[in-house]
Amino acid sequence: MRSLSDTLARLNAMKTSADRAARQTQPSRLAPFPPAGRNEGRLNAKIYVPAGIAAGSALIVALHGCTQDADAFDVGSGWSQLADEQSFVVLYPEQQRANNANLCFNWFNAADTTRGAGEAASIHALIEATIARHNVNRSRIFITGLSAGGAMAASMLACYPDVFAGGAIIAGLAHGVAQSVPEAFDRMRGHGLPSEAQLQALISARSTHQGQWPSVSIWHGDADRTVAVANAGALVAQWRGPHRVPETPTRIERGDRHIRRSWDGANGSVAIEEIVIAGMGHGLPLRGGDAVGRIGPFMLDAGISSTREIARSWGLTKASASRTVVAKSPATSAPIASSPAMPRDAEPVAPAGSAQRPTPSASSPLASSVTNTIESALRAAGLMR
Template sequence: MPETAGPGAPLVVVLHGCTQNAAGYDESSGWSRLADQHGFLLLYPEQQRINNPNLCFNWFSPDDAARGKGEALSIRQMVESAKVRHVSNRRRVFITGLSAGGAMAAAMLATYPEVFAGGAVIAGLPFGVASSVPEAFDRMRGHGGPRPEALAELVSAASPHDGKWPTLSVWHGTADQTVDQSNASAIIEQWRSLHGAPKNPARSDLVHGHAHRVWVDSSGREVIEEYSIAGLGHGTPLDTHSTRHGEQAAPFMLEAGISSTRLICRFWGIVTDEAVESDSITRLVHDGHAELRAQPDTHTSASQPAIQTVIEDALRRAGLMK
């Protein structure tokens, strides 16, 4: 718990990706440094090999990604314990994750929307689009899945929620060869109609040279944003060149010249605009109506699909995939 986090502090839940662990993800992403600087709490659920040999959260499993079941219930219980223990602000609980962790973050937002004020999905997938390992790999490749108009119904049916929905920040690399970028569009479509936001974004920018779009609800509140990171492979976008961020490149933790950690916090309102380093932002359109360690990855490389190969090989050996 950061010394700067007093009673009523926000709580951020962070879910690592496959082959990662909590400590490694935290060391690279800069979340702890940001929490120390701005006085909020962090919770790092960590997958165990007994549950998944590749340390992936089981976002595709009906027994783990449903309200009151498995991993989703376990994460929910961890959140409640952290809120009680540290007297955190119950209206300012957020969740984020990378890849399988991002897909699990989407599942938590869908199954326990009353718990979270906002979320962020990095290189992840929509909720409820797969219920088996083969389906999960098909969706990762961008194949199959529910009709666009049915995506929101999956979230609506996941809980008895009848209040405001959590806001959402969506991040994806244009060169991701592990989780197809079409999943980012599907996530936006899944949540856009729940928020009653129009099909067209209210604003489109370039932020640190990358495409950024924002959707608003009928009250003008920003409810969904998307960052499309040009040339980035599969991983969390980082700004490792800024000494004040404390972010470090590692497998699937990628230098991109933009800090997803800090900009996600800005979208949630935990960090102010003034606290985020301001590079030039070019407004293009404004229409209010309308723990592994290896050599650091670059934006794209031949090693990007490696994580999928590792997972598929392990599943074949276990007899779970042909």
């Protein structure tokens, strides 16, 4: 086992070097943001602050996926580019390999997804430091994440609903659905998801929040073979609880490749929206040719820019031309169920030090080759099918 661990460590180091080489032609737009005070979850961070930004601006907290880092996620998602256009701050909490060998946020670990503890506490502390250093508006703080980052964003919304005005979960999972690596495997495949009542109890058990809950935007591809699209339905079911909205959506909108269902809250604004994109696999939806974001592995041309659309839903941009609304359905229409697609190659995540199956890199063909080598080593050891 030591030999396997040493081999995986060397391969991961090779992959990190490949990732860095792939980004050499794309200088970092981000500045280091050292955590201040206690750092319960031992996270790093980077930040983007546009030149000449005014006090009281909005803050976006962006959580990368497995094998990514802050710079890779920024290049792909384009949040700093949109920040230049619309003048807001972007904070990128960043996982360390000492916490998780594949740089996944530990979304399946209760010690990291509880208010005041672990990685959740570190992300909250980074937000507080950003507020203090850059005078952002406390009422305009939003969080988003991809895959493991999306699952961690869901937990941050559940544990700190008083902090966020809204959140967006891309190819992620509901808060609290897994408490171990085996459970993480199952939930990613769409197996063993809790009932609606259980999903809602996972939030109510963690929070006594009595104020307005953050709006939630849920994005998923119906051909996702890493995190089954059934998880999008679980997120909708979970967040219908605190928002007290019925099963039937307020409206259904159809685009060229996507269906958007939305539920209005008590104040008449959208409380929950779910966007399911036909034929899209595991990744973040972008629109090819857009100046925001970059198409690549796990940054997918889906004909719609999730970055722009999410920012628009938070009131941070003007109406986007990338959004196509064909028709609205009355609230009495039957909801469109998420596709029950099942992943063939679900990627497990685990804390550092445990044998695990790495998530493919989202940066370069060379890094992807290294990932394939890692997977081959795990298969040879009988740790992966």
